[in-house]
Amino acid sequence: MIDKQVRSPAEAVADIADGSTVLIGGFGEAGSPIELIHALIDHGAKDLTVISNNTGNGRVGLAALIAAGQVRKMVCSYPRSSNSKVFPELYRAGKIELELVPQGTLAERIRAGGAGVPAFYTPTTVGTVLAEGKEHKVFEGREYVMERGIKADYALVKAELGDRFGNLTYNKAARNFGPIMCSAARVAIVQVTRFVEPGGIDPEAVVTPGIFVSRVVEVPNAAHESVLVAQGVTYP
Amino acid sequence: MIDKQVRSPAEAVADIADGSTVLIGGFGEAGSPIELIHALIDHGAKDLTVISNNTGNGRVGLAALIAAGQVRKMVCSYPRSSNSKVFPELYRAGKIELELVPQGTLAERIRAGGAGVPAFYTPTTVGTVLAEGKEHKVFEGREYVMERGIKADYALVKAELGDRFGNLTYNKAARNFGPIMCSAARVAIVQVTRFVEPGGIDPEAVVTPGIFVSRVVEVPNAAHESVLVAQGVTYP
Amino acid sequence: MTVSTAIVGLSREQMARRAAQDIPDGAYVNLGIGIPELVAGFIPAGREVIYHTENGILGFGPPPPPGEEDPELINAGKKPVTIKPGSAFFHHADSFAMIRGGHIDFCILGAMQVAQNGDLANWLTNAPDAIPAVGGAMDLVMGAGNIVVVTEHVTREGAPKLVEKCTYPLTGLGVVTRIFTNLAVIDVTKAGFVLREIAPGVDVETLKSLTGAPLAVADDLKTVSV
Amino acid sequence: MTVSTAIVGLSREQMARRAAQDIPDGAYVNLGIGIPELVAGFIPAGREVIYHTENGILGFGPPPPPGEEDPELINAGKKPVTIKPGSAFFHHADSFAMIRGGHIDFCILGAMQVAQNGDLANWLTNAPDAIPAVGGAMDLVMGAGNIVVVTEHVTREGAPKLVEKCTYPLTGLGVVTRIFTNLAVIDVTKAGFVLREIAPGVDVETLKSLTGAPLAVADDLKTVSV
Numbered sequence: 029m030i031d032k033q034v035r036s037p038a039e040a041v042a043d044i045a046d047g048s049t050v051l052i053g054g055f056g057e058a059g060s061p062i063e064l065i066h067a068l069i070d071h072g073a074k075d076l077t078v079i080s081n082n083t084g085n086g087r088v089g090l091a092a093l094i095a096a097g098q099v100r101k102m103v104c105s106y107p108r109s110s111n112s113k114v115f116p117e118l119y120r121a122g123k124i125e126l127e128l129v130p131q132g133t134l135a136e137r138i139r140a141g142g143a144g145v146p147a148f149y150t151p152t153t154v155g156t157v158l159a160e161g162k163e164h165k166v167f168e169g170r171e172y173v174m175e176r177g178i179k180a181d182y183a184l185v186k187a188e189l190g191d192r193f194g195n196l197t198y199n200k201a202a203r204n205f206g207p208i209m210c211s212a213a214r215v216a217i218v219q220v221t222r223f224v225e226p227g228g229i230d231p232e233a234v235v236t237p238g239i240f241v242s243r244v245v246e247v248p249n250a251a252h253e254s255v256l257v258a259q260g261v262t263y264p
Numbered sequence: 265m266i267d268k269q270v271r272s273p274a275e276a277v278a279d280i281a282d283g284s285t286v287l288i289g290g291f292g293e294a295g296s297p298i299e300l301i302h303a304l305i306d307h308g309a310k311d312l313t314v315i316s317n318n319t320g321n322g323r324v325g326l327a328a329l330i331a332a333g334q335v336r337k338m339v340c341s342y343p344r345s346s347n348s349k350v351f352p353e354l355y356r357a358g359k360i361e362l363e364l365v366p367q368g369t370l371a372e373r374i375r376a377g378g379a380g381v382p383a384f385y386t387p388t389t390v391g392t393v394l395a396e397g398k399e400h401k402v403f404e405g406r407e408y409v410m411e412r413g414i415k416a417d418y419a420l421v422k423a424e425l426g427d428r429f430g431n432l433t434y435n436k437a438a439r440n441f442g443p444i445m446c447s448a449a450r451v452a453i454v455q456v457t458r459f460v461e462p463g464g465i466d467p468e469a470v471v472t473p474g475i476f477v478s479r480v481v482e483v484p485n486a487a488h489e490s491v492l493v494a495q496g497v498t499y500p
Numbered sequence: 501m502t503v504s505t506a507i508v509g510l511s512r513e514q515m516a517r518r519a520a521q522d523i524p525d526g527a528y529v530n531l532g533i534g535i536p537e538l539v540a541g542f543i544p545a546g547r548e549v550i551y552h553t554e555n556g557i558l559g560f561g562p563p564p565p566p567g568e569e570d571p572e573l574i575n576a577g578k579k580p581v582t583i584k585p586g587s588a589f590f591h592h593a594d595s596f597a598m599i600r601g602g603h604i605d606f607c608i609l610g611a612m613q614v615a616q617n618g619d620l621a622n623w624l625t626n627a628p629d630a631i632p633a634v635g636g637a638m639d640l641v642m643g644a645g646n647i648v649v650v651t652e653h654v655t656r657e658g659a660p661k662l663v664e665k666c667t668y669p670l671t672g673l674g675v676v677t678r679i680f681t682n683l684a685v686i687d688v689t690k691a692g693f694v695l696r697e698i699a700p701g702v703d704v705e706t707l708k709s710l711t712g713a714p715l716a717v718a719d720d721l722k723t724v725s726v
Numbered sequence: 727m728t729v730s731t732a733i734v735g736l737s738r739e740q741m742a743r744r745a746a747q748d749i750p751d752g753a754y755v756n757l758g759i760g761i762p763e764l765v766a767g768f769i770p771a772g773r774e775v776i777y778h779t780e781n782g783i784l785g786f787g788p789p790p791p792p793g794e795e796d797p798e799l800i801n802a803g804k805k806p807v808t809i810k811p812g813s814a815f816f817h818h819a820d821s822f823a824m825i826r827g828g829h830i831d832f833c834i835l836g837a838m839q840v841a842q843n844g845d846l847a848n849w850l851t852n853a854p855d856a857i858p859a860v861g862g863a864m865d866l867v868m869g870a871g872n873i874v875v876v877t878e879h880v881t882r883e884g885a886p887k888l889v890e891k892c893t894y895p896l897t898g899l900g901v902v903t904r905i906f907t908n909l910a911v912i913d914v915t916k917a918g919f920v921l922r923e924i925a926p927g928v929d930v931e932t933l934k935s936l937t938g939a940p941l942a943v944a945d946d947l948k949t950v951s952v
Contacts (some may be wrong), residue, residue: 291781291782291800291802291804291818292800292804293797293804294781294797294798294799294800294804295798317818341859341860341861341862342859342860342861343857343858343859344857344859345804351857352857355857356855356857362858364858364859364860366860366861366862366863366864366865367780367818367822367860367861367862367865368780368818368821368822368825368826368862368864368865368869369864369865370818371817371818371819371821371822372819372822372826374819375819386826386868387826387868387869388826388864388865388868388869389864389868390868390898390899391896391898391899392864392895392896392897392898392899393895393896394860394864434815435798436783436796436798436799436809436815437779437781437782437783437798437799437800437815438798439782439815439816439817440781440782440817440818441817441818442817443817443819444817444818444819471817488797489797490797491797
């Protein structure tokens with residue numbers, strides 16, 4: 029019997045090796061798999077390349093992972109926020125690398141990686157510093173930049189419902205990078221709010237088919253980053 | 265008020281001009297927008313380039329459109345079937361052009377067109393006759409072929425539920441090319457089984473957001489190609 | 501202090517109200533962070549507009565009442581929103597397919613600088629310690645159908661934001677079609693900036709002195725109506 | 727007619743049953759049209775396998791009883807199927823993302839010819855009036871994790887289908903790892919074809935005479951067990 033359910037976030041992330049490339053879902057706090065990230069902090073894997081839209085807030089979740097010194101490089105579209113001090117300080121100190129990628133290019137690169145497309149062309153960044161050094165090509169008189177697909181060793185994603193096959197739904201705008209990150213990772217690890225039996229998700233409404241998912245762990249009352257930050261919580 | 269509903273298939277296709285490029289949904293008969301195709305036959309636009317996975321069966325639907333001499337060129341992955349005589353005869357007689365595209369490349373080209381991606385690389389067809397004359401490029405030691413995004417003037421698609429904004433759901437495997445074809449057409453025309461009020465589709469379960477759709481027409485009891493063929497129906 | 505009195509011009513709300521008048525009925529609209537966000541509150545009666553946000557919602561509505569915020573129902577500015585009947589959620593690749601694919605009709609953004617050829621700089625200063633952060637700005641300017649800017653006419657330090665050539669790193673080349681400032685409505689044309697409307701109480705010569713590039717004046721120059 | 731008696735070998739069902747033994751528990755599997763479709767009926771007890779079909783279903787089940795067919799619930803062969811709890815529908819681009827992206831573990835296809843280097847030809851003959859039709863075959867062979875072929879050992883005319891070099895247009899280069907025929911189970915290795923299992927009643931010399939390329943014999947040659 030196929031059963032992708034694991035018992036705890038700790039078990040779910042236990043094999044993430046030093047030096048891994050890890051996609052981490054979320055746009056700001058929406059969809060941020062905070063319990064999986066905390067498990068990764070406990071686990072201690074270091075020298076990670078993390079691909080995530082932001083760099084976290086306060087000293088919990090993604091910001092805490094970065095503060096713990098486990099991240100060598102961030103691939104990211106928006107690494108600052110009103111409540112984000114960890115990444116800026118390390119970056120200014122030259123202690124963390126940054127690959128800045130426009131948000132839509134980041135999404136498309138991840139989708140391409142999951143879809144077996146090694147590279148594609150986009151108009152985004154043409155004529156800007158972010159296009160420097162990249163291959164350009166003209167189609168129908170318009171210039172485009174070539175961007176590469178992104179594949180990763182792991183993805184950490186937050187979803188809403190999950191079944192033993194790994195089929196998933198999401199909650200509202202927490203969907204964001206989840207589906208494409210699951211597809212681009214060798215091992216997609218997903219925390220769900222609720223576990224359901226097969227058939228508990230309408231096959232018409234499955235957002236991520238289980239084929240893209242390796243492990244599902246139930247986290248019924250996931251923390252919200254903003255709440256933890258407001259409470260002054262730091263992790264660990 | 266935004267209202268994309270039109271009253272009849274005839275009204276929905278009335279502005280399709282000679283020489284248009286038209287995406288037509290369906291994989292075999294599943295998802296084939298047969299009433300919209302028949303309206304296009306009545307309308308009479310000719311010299312069309314039609315992009316569709318197959319070429320239809322019997323003398324109804326897509327096969328009838330081809331038989332009517334309205335199609336100059338088919339872009340297609342599988343232009344024959346056990347019950348398909350129209351296309352093979354015209355093709356052997358040199359009266360219709362064929363651009364043969366592998367099914368996955370066809371889908372990705374249509375998705376790319378809708379997503380503003382002018383070209384991408386795929387391993388599919390490398391080393392085969394279908395890659396001849398195409399640009400190749402090596403990534404990480406593996407060879408890939410460059411394929412172009414497809415955009416079209418119109419799409420004819422069959423969906424299940426639709427609202428006045430053009431939000432859509434589909435029925436089972438009839439989903440196939442519908443969502444990507446809607447995105448790649450300047451004007452996406454959709455026949456739905458049932459019209460619902462805004463909110464009648466759960467926002468988590470919308471498959472095609474209305475932004476990709478221009479016109480929706482209700483066709484409550486759409487015909488099935490196989491039934492018509494079995495009854496010996498021909499159109500017109 | 502007559503100069504600083506003279507250059508107050510429109511309030512943020514008035515700028516948003518004026519920009520809103522340009523949005524056609526039925527448009528799919530993306531609003532940037534800051535003043536552009538205010539535009540949604542001023543759509544003229546009788547028009548229905550659908551808002552898109554990069555993080556995956558089409559058809560969202562105004563902020564919820566205090567206490568009803570949902571941390572997983574936010575816009576691209578990471579502020580709480582609500583949804584209206586007929587909305588849809590989708591993932592980031594689909595969301596930017598809408599943008600890059602040309603499906604967004606109208607996009608209103610903030611700006612650090614706009615050049616007379618329509619070049620836009622709105623993501624990064626030249627400050628040596630600036631953390632580069634681009635978000636979806638470059639995707640929006642290259643993909644959306646019509647890019648307009650809402651911005652103060654000059655910086656807090658009084659420097660022109662409408663310039664001959666951007667000195668900050670560019671977001672996109674030749675993308676801006678119209679600029680709504682606290683002082684004027686200015687079109688970006690092949691011949692450069694053209695003044696279409698001027699704020700009440702502002703005179704053309706003052707405006708020219710606050711603009712860092714030649715400013716042609718439309719034959720039918722109007723006063724901004726808000 | 728001793729020769730034709732000798733080369734009957736396995737039935738279509740027996741070929742499918744043997745191929746099914748190779749599918750690991752938990753695999754995501756795509757089955758081609760024809761004999762490969764039969765494989766689903768012979769998965770060994772205790773294994774759970776999830777079937778993918780190019781036209782957008784994961785987790786479909788066997789055909790429905792007569793009269794319960796749904797023309798919009800079909801597989802890539804356009805035959806009616808059913809769905810099982812835990813299935814999912816998706817569009818064609820997502821479906822081929824699964825294929826091209828390497829998410830399908832196991833793919834079983836038919837063949838016109840397989841070359842000793844693993845080249846596969848299964849979409850077009852050289853007949854002058856053939857209508858070219860490729861479907862998803864080229865995507866599958868370039869994307870799926872493991873490509874195996876189930877086919878009669880020779881054509882209806884008695885010509886070898888396992889050959890030194892394909893004469894028909896290729897579907898993909900060097901993609902086939904194993905071939906299940908009515909006479910044998912043959913691996914495609916860097917050194918060419920290697921006979922692993924032979925059908926009951928078939929002798930190696932006869933098999934070699936029906937194979938269009940050199941056929942090495944495994945040290946531990948077995949009889950096909952079905």
